[in-house]
Amino acid sequence: MKDNFLKGFFKENPLFTMLLGCCPALAVTTTVENAIGMTLAFTFVVVLSNLFISLININEKIKELIQPVRIAVYIVIIATLVTVVEMLMEAYFPSLYSSLGVFISLITVNCIVLGRAEAYASKNKPLNSIVDGLSMGLGYGMAIIMIAFLREVLGAGSITIWGSAKLSLIPVFNFLRIEPISFFVSSPGAFLVLGLILGVIQAINNKKVLKNKNKRQSKKEVK
Amino acid sequence: MIKKSLITASVLSIFALICAALLGVVNFFTSPVIKAHEEENIKKSISLVCPLYDSNTMDITTNEDSKAKTTYLVSSKETEELLYVIYIVDATGYASTIEMMISVDKDYKITGYKVLSSAETKGDIKSHDFNMIGSNNLDSFDTLAGSTYSSKAVKKCFKLALSYAKEEFEGGQK
Structure with a gap:
């Protein structure tokens, strides 16, 4: 259960290891607030879609019935959940709704949600599927919040957590006698930040592989 | 099967x-x-x-039969007299469609306007003063230098709003 929960954060992170869901990850990460909103919407959809799809597949008879149209059934369920999120967000978080725009609706066709439904939820028990959904949703959220944090700090010199909870880092920039680089808030900046993060992760992984290789070699020499 | x-x-x-x-x-x-x-x-x-709009004394209704994209009618709660008509109109600019909200009062004069959406690449049409407030004469329109196509679209929006308002106020006082 613990491994199932943690896999989405590091080992099988949808964005950093599988590069899935890049489009919203680059588009909505202009502020940390947008990334938090997207994380909540995405986690809600992926957890509930995993749960419902797992529940459908528990019964062998229903599983057999939907087999020829299972992808259509999954899409209907996912689209319904996304529309529910959209309605709730428009009603209770209108500013977040307008800043996330079309990317809320696009969760429907996000490959992570459909991928987890087909690859995991349809073959596992409901509880495990919920944990998997949480793991993937929060793992993806961690990745986009990380990108948004770097982009907002470097590009706008602020951290917007939620609504008016905004921390301005302009005095720090003034103290260092530098100015925020607005390039990071633009679309090419998003690609650059994602590339830099992926580069750092790759460097860490390479170091780990080299360390393990050296360990094995030294063990062989001792033998 | x-x-x-x-x-x-x-x-x-x-x-x-x-x-x-x-x-x-x-x-x-x-x-x-x-x-x-x-x-x-x-x-x-x-x-x-519409700077003089007061929600306590005025009512807003929509006119579904209007030719404009959206039309709001602002009338007095007490006398039910039509005071302002507010239009959402659009026209094609240089790189995008410009959508504007334009208010015309019962004297057939523009009381205010706002560019609601535009993705024009040249010139800041959202903050430019087109010199149309208090007027209904398109000759006084002030074109934004360097944004001829965008300005033409804005002018078309004013023209549309004024023509719709003329119909709404039964001729007006042009």
Whole structure:
């Protein structure tokens, strides 16, 4: 259960290891607030879609019935959940709704949600599927919040957590006698930040592989 | 074969019906809240283009028969006299469609305007003063230098709003 929960954060992170869901990850990460909103919407959809799809597949008879149209059934369920999120967000978080725009609706066709439904939820028990959904949703959220944090700090010199909870880092920039680089808030900046993060992760992984290789070699020499 | 197809279609229909019912329930709870937000936003936008608008003494209604994209009629609560007509009109600019909100008073004069959406690449048309407030004469229109096509689109929006207002106020006093 613990491994199932943690896999989405590091080992099988949808964005950093599988590069899935890049489009919203680059588009909505202009502020940390947008990334938090997207994380909540995405986690809600992926957890509930995993749960419902797992529940459908528990019964062998229903599983057999939907087999020829299972992808259509999954899409209907996912689209319904996304529309529910959209309605709730428009009603209770209108500013977040307008800043996330079309990317809320696009969760429907996000490959992570459909991928987890087909690859995991349809073959596992409901509880495990919920944990998997949480793991993937929060793992993806961690990745986009990380990108948004770097982009907002470097590009706008602020951290917007939620609504008016905004921390301005302009005095720090003034103290260092530098100015925020607005390039990071633009679309090419998003690609650059994602590339830099992926580069750092790759460097860490390479170091780990080299360390393990050296360990094995030294063990062989001792033998 | 046909039986199998029918079963598959029925299964998909049942799922679609369940999902539609769920959406109906959520919509029942969220639509009044969304409508209240929309009304609040409309009042905010109207007070921007119509500085004398007062929600305590004036009523807002929409005119569904209007030729404009959206038409709001602002009338006095007490006398029911039509005081302002506010139009949302659009025209094609250089790189995008420019959408504007324009308010015309009962004297057939523009009281205010706001560029609601535009993705024009040249010139800041959202903050430029087109010199049309208090006027209904398009000759006084001040073109934004370097943005000829965008300015033409804005001018077209004013022209449309004034022509609709003329019809609304039964001729006006041009």
